[in-house]
Amino acid sequence: VTVRIGVIGTGAIGTEHIRRVEQRLSGGKVVAVTDISLDAARRCINALQLDARLYDSEDDLLQDPSIDAVIIASSGPAHEGSVLKAIDAGKYVFVEKPLATTVNGCLRIVQAEERTGKRLIQVGFMRRYDPRYMALKSEIKSGRYGAPLIVRCVHRNAHVDERYTTEMAVLDTLIHEIDVIRWLIGDEYVSVQVLYPRGTRYAHARLQDPQIFNLVTQSGVVITAEVFVNCQYGYDIQCEVVCEDGVISITVPKLLDIFRTGFRAQPLMQDWKLRFAEAYDAELQDFIDHVGRGDEPAGPSSVDGYIATLVGEACVLAQVSGEWVTIPRPEEDLIVKDSLGYGR
Ligand code: NAD
Ligand code: NAI
Numbered sequence: 001v002t003v004r005i006g007v008i009g010t011g012a013i014g015t016e017h018i019r020r021v022e023q024r025l026s027g028g029k030v031v032a033v034t035d036i037s038l039d040a041a042r043r044c045i046n047a048l049q050l051d052a053r054l055y056d057s058e059d060d061l062l063q064d065p066s067i068d069a070v071i072i073a074s075s076g077p078a079h080e081g082s083v084l085k086a087i088d089a090g091k092y093v094f095v096e097k098p099l100a101t102t103v104n105g106c107l108r109i110v111q112a113e114e115r116t117g118k119r120l121i122q123v124g125f126m127r128r129y130d131p132r133y134m135a136l137k138s139e140i141k142s143g144r145y146g147a148p149l150i151v152r153c154v155h156r157n158a159h160v161d162e163r164y165t166t167e168m169a170v171l172d173t174l175i176h177e178i179d180v181i182r183w184l185i186g187d188e189y190v191s192v193q194v195l196y197p198r199g200t201r202y203a204h205a206r207l208q209d210p211q212i213f214n215l216v217t218q219s220g221v222v223i224t225a226e227v228f229v230n231c232q233y234g235y236d237i238q239c240e241v242v243c244e245d246g247v248i249s250i251t252v253p254k255l256l257d258i259f260r261t262g263f264r265a266q267p268l269m270q271d272w273k274l275r276f277a278e279a280y281d282a283e284l285q286d287f288i289d290h291v292g293r294g295d296e297p298a299g300p301s302s303v304d305g306y307i308a309t310l311v312g313e314a315c316v317l318a319q320v321s322g323e324w325v326t327i328p329r330p331e332e333d334l335i336v337k338d339s340l341g342y343g344r
């Protein structure tokens, strides 16, 4: 069966997700779109030559009985309202990160989903589907390198626009590390501290850039994560896991080696679209496959989304206070339902 999909939010990633459903993946069809900016929705329909209905409100789209599932790719603060309405309308939901921008918003979603008696939601933590992160996790889980002790991460974007402020470094950007590291090492965070190095001249007045987040987990693993969103040179995602008996790391994937007079060069990816293309394909295909079979989505859950925002809120407090901040433990009965694959 074809999964009939409605899309809420047709900006950068909404358009990318529609393109992949229509042109690369199987088993799904985008039958309707909406965006708070109807211009953005029209641009997307025209750019992709979509044969899809244009709704001027998400309420109308969600009332369409011919839609089985929705992709929510609007800006983060809009997610909660759309997800709650989608649950009410009985739709399956693929929602971009963050699940919601407040812990209470995430809990409202977790509870609303729970009341339906089944899983409806998958959150867009695509790194869990990236071949390199999957290989890294399988090496860690093999036990060959002993216990992880230190994790060093780098999350650099070439540049961001004026809408991106200091706080967004957490729920927009670092949230990928927050989710993927707990998934990689099967541990929860207990505290966080933020350091601000000297700021780059490329950041505007409302953005402190770069930032360094130091996080500690329950078992004592220390994570250092640099977020630098105006690094100029490209998209650079790194993760090094230092273990008792070895070091395993993900560096920038190599595209090409170019030799020209006097130098050797390697072109760099400029943004997330290409770097995580395989992961976006895989996460959405997995969602479509499960929904198409009448199964519940199996990817990152609403509880994973809740935990990421819980940790994110503590990171924001640490940004403001400059102090070490204790990260609240996720609610116990929710942890056991998470999807870390460490048998909890
Ligand atoms: P964007 O600004 O390009 O697009 C957002 C779109 O949502 C805009 O067209 C906007 O008009 C629309 N929108 C906003 N509020 C809306 C609402 N209430 N109802 C309907 N439409 C609404 O942003 P983007 O870069 O595409 O990011 C969108 C989401 O995707 C964010 O949650 C972001 O965190 C996430 N994202 C994830 C990744 C990733 O690597 N997983 C990459 C980029 C973006
Ligand atoms: P964007 O700004 O390009 O697109 C957002 C779109 O949502 C805009 O078209 C906007 O008009 C629309 N929108 C905003 N509020 C809305 C509402 N209430 N109802 C309907 N539409 C609404 O942003 P972008 O970069 O596409 O990001 C969107 C989401 O995707 C964010 O949650 C972001 O975190 C996530 N994202 C995830 C990435 C990833 O790697 N997983 C990469 C980029 C974005």
Ligand code: ISE
Pocket (backbone or CB within 6 Å): 157, 172, 173, 176, 229, 272
């Ligand atoms: C964007 O929303 C993403 O999710 C990208 O993966 C991330 O690198 C970027 O910093 C965010 O703005």
